[in-house]
Amino acid sequence: QVIRHKKILIVYLSRTNNTKEIAEIIQKNIGGDLVALELEKPYPTNYQATVAQVAKENETGFLPPLKTKIDSIGKYDIVFVGFPTWGMQLPPPMKSFLKQYDLSGKTIVPFNTNAGYGIGSSFQTVKELCKKSNVLEGFEIKGGIERDGVLFVMKDEKAEEAKTLIANWLTKIGIQ
Ligand SMILES: Cc1cc2nc3c(=O)[nH]c(=O)nc-3n(C[C@H](O)[C@H](O)[C@H](O)COP(=O)(O)O)c2cc1C
Numbered sequence: 754q755v756i757r758h759k760k761i762l763i764v765y766l767s768r769t770n771n772t773k774e775i776a777e778i779i780q781k782n783i784g785g786d787l788v789a790l791e792l793e794k795p796y797p798t799n800y801q802a803t804v805a806q807v808a809k810e811n812e813t814g815f816l817p818p819l820k821t822k823i824d825s826i827g828k829y830d831i832v833f834v835g836f837p838t839w840g841m842q843l844p845p846p847m848k849s850f851l852k853q854y855d856l857s858g859k860t861i862v863p864f865n866t867n868a869g870y871g872i873g874s875s876f877q878t879v880k881e882l883c884k885k886s887n888v889l890e891g892f893e894i895k896g897g898i899e900r901d902g903v904l905f906v907m908k909d910e911k912a913e914e915a916k917t918l919i920a921n922w923l924t925k926i927g928i929q
Pocket of ligand 1: 766767768769770771772773800803804807836837838839840841842866867868869870871873895896897898899904905
């Protein structure tokens with residue numbers, strides 16, 4: 754398999770661990786280095802305060818500085834980028850990541866969890882920020898609904914469902 758010769762990075766942003774679980778399932782399928790995006794200044798614990806902060810950041814185009822540093826991004830061939838939908842957009846920290854690192858010539862693979870309202874403009878924004886990359890078809894699945902107090906759901910039958918869907922998707926896009 755061609756994939757065995759490729760170096761894979763899986764970068765994800767996750768607040769309530771649903772996207773993290775998807776990232777781990779992807780890693781179990783295809784290997785690679787798993788990296789959580791952390792901020793210099795974490796978002797508030799309070800949900801509404803976070804929603805408000807994110808809305809403001811989206812409005813002003815603020816790119817929150819990342820605490821996470823990735824050594825020699827150049828060595829990776831395939832970069833998976835995972836994130837929740839926030840305010841129907843790509844979360845600002847993932848914008849920071851995509852703008853900060855040179856991903857030209859690489860294959861980029863987005864994946865997403867959301868509360869059931871979908872990916873919004875997030876995959877489109879990944880494409881716009883990765884014009885010099887080959888952006889493959891992304892994966893999305895319903896995750897938590899923090900607004901309603903539903904946090905981590907990616908376990909038991911839901912995790913089993915995700916595993917099947919992810920394996921099928923990876924096959925479809927030719928990465929396993
Ligand atoms: C600040 C914020 C904004 C959100 N906005 C949306 C949204 O616009 N649409 C949606 O479907 N879900 C939205 N959600 C819900 C998350 O996308 C969903 O719970 C996701 O599974 C969380 O992933 P995580 O557990 O990896 O953090 C939002 C969550 C947060 C914290």
